[in-house]
Amino acid sequence: MTAMQTHDDHRRQHKPLALVNARLIDPATGLDAFGGLLIASGVIADLGMHITEGTVEGAEFLDCGGRTVAPGLIDMMVFAGEPGHEHRETLATASRAAAAGGVTTILCMPNTDPVIDDVALVDFILRRARDTALVNVHPMAAMTRDLKGEEMAEIGLLQEAGAVAFTNAKTSVANARLMRHVLAYAKDFGALVVHHLEDPSLAQDGVMNEGEVATRLGLRGIPTAAETIMLERDIRLVELTGGRYHAGQISCRASLNIIRAAKARGLPVTCGVSINHLTLNENDIGSYRTFFKMKPPLRAEADRRAMIEGLANGDIDVIVSAHDPRGAEGKRRPFAEANDGAVGLETLLGAALRLYHNGEITLHRLLDAMSSRPAELLGLGGGRLAKGAPADLVLIDVELPWTVEPEHLCSKSKNTPFDGARLEGRALVTFVAGRPVYHYG
Amino acid sequence: MSIAVEAPLSFPHRHLLGIEGLSHAEIEGLLDLSEEAAKLGRQINKKRDDLRGRTLINLFFEASTRTQSSFELAGKRLGADLMNMSIPTSSIKKGETLIDTAVTLNAMRPDLLVVRHYAAGAVELLSQKVDCSVINAGDGSHEHPTQALLDALTIRRHKNRIQGLIVAICGDILHSRVARSNIILLNTLGARVRVIAPSTLLGAGIDRLGVEVYTSMREGLADADVVMMLRLQRERMVSSLIPSQREYFHFFGLDYDKLGRAKPDALIMHPGPMNRGVEIDSNVADDARSVIREQVEMGVAVRMAVLQALARNLPNQ
Numbered sequence: 150m151t152a153m154q155t156h157d158d159h160r161r162q163h164k165p166l167a168l169v170n171a172r173l174i175d176p177a178t179g180l181d182a183f184g185g186l187l188i189a190s191g192v193i194a195d196l197g198m199h200i201t202e203g204t205v206e207g208a209e210f211l212d213c214g215g216r217t218v219a220p221g222l223i224d225m226m227v228f229a230g231e232p233g234h235e236h237r238e239t240l241a242t243a244s245r246a247a248a249a250g251g252v253t254t255i256l257c258m259p260n261t262d263p264v265i266d267d268v269a270l271v272d273f274i275l276r277r278a279r280d281t282a283l284v285n286v287h288p289m290a291a292m293t294r295d296l297k298g299e300e301m302a303e304i305g306l307l308q309e310a311g312a313v314a315f316t317n318a319k320t321s322v323a324n325a326r327l328m329r330h331v332l333a334y335a336k337d338f339g340a341l342v343v344h345h346l347e348d349p350s351l352a353q354d355g356v357m358n359e360g361e362v363a364t365r366l367g368l369r370g371i372p373t374a375a376e377t378i379m380l381e382r383d384i385r386l387v388e389l390t391g392g393r394y395h396a397g398q399i400s401c402r403a404s405l406n407i408i409r410a411a412k413a414r415g416l417p418v419t420c421g422v423s424i425n426h427l428t429l430n431e432n433d434i435g436s437y438r439t440f441f442k443m444k445p446p447l448r449a450e451a452d453r454r455a456m457i458e459g460l461a462n463g464d465i466d467v468i469v470s471a472h473d474p475r476g477a478e479g480k481r482r483p484f485a486e487a488n489d490g491a492v493g494l495e496t497l498l499g500a501a502l503r504l505y506h507n508g509e510i511t512l513h514r515l516l517d518a519m520s521s522r523p524a525e526l527l528g529l530g531g532g533r534l535a536k537g538a539p540a541d542l543v544l545i546d547v548e549l550p551w552t553v554e555p556e557h558l559c560s561k562s563k564n565t566p567f568d569g570a571r572l573e574g575r576a577l578v579t580f581v582a583g584r585p586v587y588h589y590g
Numbered sequence: 591m592s593i594a595v596e597a598p599l600s601f602p603h604r605h606l607l608g609i610e611g612l613s614h615a616e617i618e619g620l621l622d623l624s625e626e627a628a629k630l631g632r633q634i635n636k637k638r639d640d641l642r643g644r645t646l647i648n649l650f651f652e653a654s655t656r657t658q659s660s661f662e663l664a665g666k667r668l669g670a671d672l673m674n675m676s677i678p679t680s681s682i683k684k685g686e687t688l689i690d691t692a693v694t695l696n697a698m699r700p701d702l703l704v705v706r707h708y709a710a711g712a713v714e715l716l717s718q719k720v721d722c723s724v725i726n727a728g729d730g731s732h733e734h735p736t737q738a739l740l741d742a743l744t745i746r747r748h749k750n751r752i753q754g755l756i757v758a759i760c761g762d763i764l765h766s767r768v769a770r771s772n773i774i775l776l777n778t779l780g781a782r783v784r785v786i787a788p789s790t791l792l793g794a795g796i797d798r799l800g801v802e803v804y805t806s807m808r809e810g811l812a813d814a815d816v817v818m819m820l821r822l823q824r825e826r827m828v829s830s831l832i833p834s835q836r837e838y839f840h841f842f843g844l845d846y847d848k849l850g851r852a853k854p855d856a857l858i859m860h861p862g863p864m865n866r867g868v869e870i871d872s873n874v875a876d877d878a879r880s881v882i883r884e885q886v887e888m889g890v891a892v893r894m895a896v897l898q899a900l901a902r903n904l905p906n907q
Contacts (some may be wrong), residue, residue, distance in 0.1 A: 188883040305841050310711040330830050337805040587726070 171213035175534035176517030221253025226469035229456035233262025244282035248587035251543035251576030260318035332392030402455035474562030499572030540583035607697030641670035725789035736770035786810035
């Protein structure tokens with residue numbers, strides 16, 4: 150596995166590149182056809198049956214061997230370490246991990262040090278990403294100053310500086326009045342508010358899902374009500390303000406029901422789910438395996454089933470990796486004292502394809518939830534195969550078996566819950582603005 | 591000699607508690623009377639005797655410089671005996687209720703009572719407990735009728751009409767009594783009223799008050815004849831209605847760029863006191879199109895007219 154540093158390659162790359170003999174899947178339009186795709190000047194110049202090795206003059210060719218070409222994945226929840234946590238991750242390492250996972254755009258979280266709550270920090274991320282990152286990086290900014298949940302951040306100025314959404318990272322804004330003001334104010338700017346769902350008083354001291362497993366293990370539980378109470382409150386506030394609201398991650402059936410009802414009422418509400426909550430459950434914690442400690446906590450199997458059901462029918466809009474790199478020092482501790490979080494950029498696609506191979510979800514919906522739908526929510530140009538769209542693409546071998554080996558992960562931190570897992574399907578080549586940033590093998 | 595003789599006016603009200611309830615004709619009548627008072631204010635001898643022998647009390651439960659001095663000057667020019675009472679320091683701390691204060695004052699037999707209070711509805715409540723005429727000089731976030739009248743007078747003097755003008759009221763609509771009185775008055779006189787503010791400073795149901803609602807200055811100021819700025823109070827940031835002063839100025843402060851969307855001869859107004867660099871650029875405030883100082887002058891004239899109009903309805907006239 151190598152990630153290619155290609156600033157020089159890019160300058161040398163004058164010729165258009167044709168991906169031929171491919172299965173083209175565009176979740177945005179429902180396209181699923183064999184053919185080719187022509188990349189020129191960083192955008193998709195053309196695509197269709199007529200793009201073959203014989204038809205495009207002066208282009209370089211990549212024979213895809215019938216494998217899938219899809220829009221590069223867009224991951225709405227990535228902790229990228231900079232500034233302040235460079236020992237866990239940097240924009241460079243996170244972007245290499247992203248490229249290796251077929252992810253061409255990441256949204257980085259503002260829970261950095263200092264917090265991304267000022268235009269200068271947004272500018273720092275954009276410049277740092279331009280200079281060091283292989284994939285597109287968009288900062289999400291803090292919606293309250295210093296993420297303290299006390300005062301509204303400068304949403305308008307931050308958006309002008311380049312913040313694509315606003316979030317309180319891994320904490321909920323407990324003050325309903327402040328949340329109301331944030332939603333109302335953000336609405337004036339058309340800004341999306343992405344909220345973490347956890348009532349702090351109910352979740353206090355909890356370290357895993359509340360229930361039989363937690364009781365057996367002697368660990369303090371976090372009830373699903375900590376999530377649903379916050380979600381219900383938020384939806385009432387959306388109703389009051391009309392603000393655009395995205396529940397960053399939901400984890401249980403009760404939340405899914407709330408989202409479904411809100412959508413049925415026509416409210417501007419969407420939600421995400423992490424790859425972990427689609428593929429793992431609380432039993433995976435086994436004997437206190439801290440790599441399975443995360444927020445929201447892994448829930449019961451019935452909740453995981455509900456997440457798949459919600460994803461399949463579109464009630465759940467997007468899948469995120471919830472990439473949260475943690476060093477060994479934070480994970481090699483008693484479960485209750487260990488850090489939350491798991492890396493996920495490189496395993497996102499492979500783990501998601503499990504659901505496809507199990508016949509639980511179509512390839513289209515799966516890819517939609519990781520590319521077209523997030524692009525739509527965020528107003529980004531990528532996430533589709535269309536003439537003129539940025540050539541952010543991934544060549545996927547849907548069937549290829551591989552084993553997750555933490556020591557080979559590009560991320561600086563190796564805290565993957567898929568340690569040793571055998572996955573089926575992965576990114577072979579990843580293109581960002583038409584240039585290859587990753588080749589498998 | 592009385593100005594009222596020159597400008598006949600039907601104003602059958604004992605109090606002026608708000609613009610709400612005033613007719614088109616009554617408002618125009620007050621403005622005509624104010625016009626006369628404005629002329630008087632520019633003469634060397636400004637003294638009249640309409641209120642000679644009458645007692646006027648300025649009762650202010652909330653600090654004010656310009657409104658209080660404006661009423662004081664208006665009363666003195668009309669020959670009233672005048673007393674200023676500022677309450678924040680005295681009775682409230684001693685626990686006296688508003689009604690007790692009213693009853694006490696009433697016993698002193700004033701003829702006219704000018705009242706400002708921090709609570710909406712307080713002036714009306716007080717008016718029910720006294721025998722004199724009461725003028726609302728601002729009650730909480732409810733009404734400030736003499737401000738709306740002086741604004742209308744200033745506009746009329748420059749545009750010769752109110753009917754059909756596009757008036758954009760910008761800023762903290764939610765807490766502004768000036769905005770409420772102006773919305774009612776301008777609508778009564780047939781203007782097209784717009785309000786422009788971030789959603790957090792608009793107030794629920796504002797669209798039902800007969801205004802066009804905008805959250806963008808660039809859109810809301812398009813083709814405006816009058817741009818009326820409101821004062822932003824610092825505590826709005828503490829309560830997180832807006833993020834910061836610099837963000838507020840960037841999006842809602844009146845600068846030349848945003849003003850460029852309004853008509854070239856748009857009037858620039860502000861009820862004062864201004865926060866230069868917060869809701870209005872300092873140069874814009876001093877621009878040739880700014881009538882902010884004239885508003886202060888018209889304030890005295892309007893208050894004279896209101897005192898005269900009410901004095902004519904006092905007993906023993």
